[in-house]
Amino acid sequence: MNSPNTDRLLNVQPERRTLDHCYTTISGAYHAVPRAALGHSDHVMVHLIPAYRQKLKLCKPVVRKFKKWTSEALEDLRACLDCTDWDFFRTATNSLDEYTEAVTSYISFCEDSCVPSSTSCTSSHQSVKLLKSADDTTLIGLISGGDESTYRWETDHLVTWCGLNNLELNALKTVEMVVDFRKNAAPPAPITVCDSPVDAVESFRFLGPIISQDLKWELSISSITKKAQQRMYFLRQLKKFNLPKTMMVHFYTAIIESILCSSITVWYAAATAKDKGRLQRIIRSAERVIGCNLPSLQDLFASRTLKRARRIVADPSHPGYDLFEPLPSGRRLRSIRTKTSRHTVSSHGQSGSLTKPGSPTDSVIPRTFPSGLSPAHPCFFI
Known part of the structure; x- marks a missing residue:
């Protein structure tokens, strides 16, 4: 059914005996892509991909102020409004719009003068x-x-x-x-x-x-492995229903690979070979079920680390933007000398070794520890 408030997304060939059009009430919010049919169905699937970005990702961080409505502030504001000569505003103009604007502006002025404003809670010390x-x-x-x-x-x-x-x-x-x-x-x-x-x-x-406490990731990787193994059951069930490989790859990418890549830029470089092998076995099991090659764990880590580095370089407001600095030649990334390997196996340390000639991250490298953080000092988390 078509209506003046809908937006057509997809035209499908009539000879394919599928849905002719797909409509949405939000114009330009999605773009549609035809996918393979489910099993032996004669209808293809329509994948609606959001064409918009979240407002949180589009807006730069800002400092917002809010009013602190204490009992003392309410008494001051009440006293200010009680001693106001409201007849002055009524006799000053014959226009209702001007009268309304003058009164509301005065009330806003009294509110700003009597009610203190405050920003969100922030730390006062660099450490x-x-x-x-x-x-x-x-x-x-x-x-x-x-x-x-x-x-x-x-x-x-x-x-x-x-x-x-x-x-x-x-x-x-x-x-x-x-x-x-x-x-x-x-x-x-x-x-x-x-x-x-x-x-x-x-x-x-x-x-x-x-x-x-020891900055090791066995517990986190065990949790990821458990979640991924639970989702492998559904992939095997789809195999029993003779789902096409294309659809199974989409399911694997959305349901299983997303779990394997959860915070992978943080823990992968510091993970042990045993833990990496546990996750890689899940990928190999998925390859046998689907019947095609899938990106390895190393490839997933490299792609996401480079993507994160490019985002940091492109955003000067990012807290890690100043941690990257090129050498004077511009051909290599600057590295720092540390007593331990904790910085080397971090996401900032690995982003320099993963860059390739001509990539946007060639001119970026971690320079210092964030806020003077050094492995030689204890840290407290609450």
Whole structure:
């Protein structure tokens, strides 16, 4: 059925005895691609691919301000409005539009003068970073010389800011993890949040991957392997229904490969050969089920690392933009000298070794540790 408010996406040949047109109510939101038929069906599938990008990816990060409606601010605003001569605005003009605009502008002025505004909570020290997501907040502190005062001050500041802005911290779900590679290091004093001590843990899940105290990824890779093996069952079921190879490859890419590539730029270079072999066996099993070659784990890591590096280079507002610097010749990427291999196996360290002549990332290389972070110092995560 066609209507004036719909947009036609696809024309299919009538002799194929398939759907002639595909319509959507959002013009230009998708573009359609015909796919292979399911089994022995005489109807092809239509793949609608979004043609838009998320607003979060299009907009640059900005600092927003908000009003702090305290009882003192409400009393000041009430007193300001009570002592106002409103007849002055009514007699100043005969136009209703001008009268409305003058009154609303005056009320906005009184609100800006009486109600203080504040920005979102941010860290005040370079050695402490505050990372905020939808419903999680992570505080990362670099402890140098055994001085934890800055880290603890930022923790207390976060708790105070949440209390003043009507936000409640869940102390029972708050955990702390210490990353310290020093020998015979004394355990730090526990952190207190809302009069409750914070539990110290050896690992925790941070936006998907599991981070451990020793910065190893066995737990995270085990979780990825388990999820991928569970999804292999559905791929075998599709094989039983004689689904075309093209459709099975699409299913593998969307359902299984997406799990294998979860945060792969973070953990792949530091993973052991045993863990890489576990994931590669899943890919080989999928190849036997589908009956065609699939990208290896190394190829997936290389493509996604280069893609991430290109995004960082193209975005000057990215926090890692200043970590890349070319050599004066412009032919190679600058590397740094470290005592351990932790930086070499990071995503920034690997992006330099994966670049090829003529690629957009030839002129980029990690230069320093983020915010002075060095493997020789302990870090605190809460």
